Amino acid sequence: MIKSIARSVSLLVVCTFLPASFLAGETSKRLETEKEGIQLIGQLEGVARDIRHNADRLNAFSRDTYVSTGTHYHHLDQIRSSVNEGLRPVLTRLVEIQPQLPAWQQDAIDQMLTSAQALAADANAAILAKREAGAVPPVLHAEYTELLARIYDRSHALVETSVAAGDYAEAHLQAIDAGLKVPRN
Numbered sequence: 001m002i003k004s005i006a007r008s009v010s011l012l013v014v015c016t017f018l019p020a021s022f023l024a025g026e027t028s029k030r031l032e033t034e035k036e037g038i039q040l041i042g043q044l045e046g047v048a049r050d051i052r053h054n055a056d057r058l059n060a061f062s063r064d065t066y067v068s069t070g071t072h073y074h075h076l077d078q079i080r081s082s083v084n085e086g087l088r089p090v091l092t093r094l095v096e097i098q099p100q101l102p103a104w105q106q107d108a109i110d111q112m113l114t115s116a117q118a119l120a121a122d123a124n125a126a127i128l129a130k131r132e133a134g135a136v137p138p139v140l141h142a143e144y145t146e147l148l149a150r151i152y153d154r155s156h157a158l159v160e161t162s163v164a165a166g167d168y169a170e171a172h173l174q175a176i177d178a179g180l181k182v183p184r185n
Contacts, residue, residue, distance in 0.1 A: 031173070033100045037109075038169045040094050044112060045162035047086030048155050051119065054078045055152035062138035062145045069130075072138065076127050079151065083120045091116055102172075108165035112158060119154040122147050 054075045061067040061075070094109050101109070126147040133141045138148075175182045 030100060031176070033097050034102070034105075034169065034173060037094065037097060037101050037105060038166055038173070040090050040097075041108075041112075041162050041166040041169065044087065044090045044094070044116075045159055045166060047082050047090065048158035048162060050086070051079050051082045051123075052152060052155035052159055054082070055148060055155055058148045059145075059152055062148055065137045065139055067138075069135065072130055076123070076130060079123045080127065083116070083123055087116050087120070105165065105169060108161060112161050112165070115154055115158045115161065119151060119158065122150045122154060126151060 058072060058075045061071060091109075091113055095113065098106050098109050126144060129141065129144040129147060130138075133144060138144055172182060
C-alpha cells in the first residue's frame with residue numbers, strides 16, 4: 001500500500017514538473033534563437049557598413065573625371081561581393097529563424113530584407129549601367145550616378161535599421177537576464 005501511494009505521488013510530481021521543464025526548455029531555446037538573431041543582425045550591420053563605405057567612395061569618384069573605370073569596377077565588385085557573400089547568407093538565416101522571434105523583430109527582418117533586395121537590384125543595375133556606358137565618364141552618366149546615390153541611401157538605411165534592431169534586442173535580453181518581466185512582443 002505504501003509502495004502504491006509512493007508510486008502515485010512520484011507520478012504526480014513527475015507530471016506536475018514535466019510541463020515546467022518543458023516550458024523552461026522552450027524558453028531557453030527561444031532565448032538562444034533571439035541571441036542568434038542579435039548576432040546575425042550585427043553581421044548584417046557590418047556588411048551594410050562595408051557597402052555604404054564603397055558606395056560613398058563611388059559617389060565621390062563619380063564627380064572626378066580622373067578616376068579610372070577600373071576603380072569604379074573594383075568598388076562595384078566589392079559591393080556585389082558584399083551583397084552575395086555577406087548579406088544573402090545572413091538574411092537567409094534570419095528568414096529561417098524569423099517565426100521564432102518576437103513580432104517586432106520579425107517586422108525589422110522584413111524591413112531589412114526589403115532594403116537589401118532593393119540595394120541588390122540597384123547594385124546590379126549600376127554594374128550594368130557602368131558596363132553599357134563604357135568609357136563615358138560617370139559625371140556624364142546620370143543614371144549611373146543616381147544608382148550610386150540610391151545604393152548609398154539604401155545601405156545607410158540598412159545600417160540604421162540593423163543598429164536600432166540590434167540595440168533594442170540586446171536591451172530586451174539584458175532586461176530578461178536581469179529578471180525583469182518584459183513583454184515578448
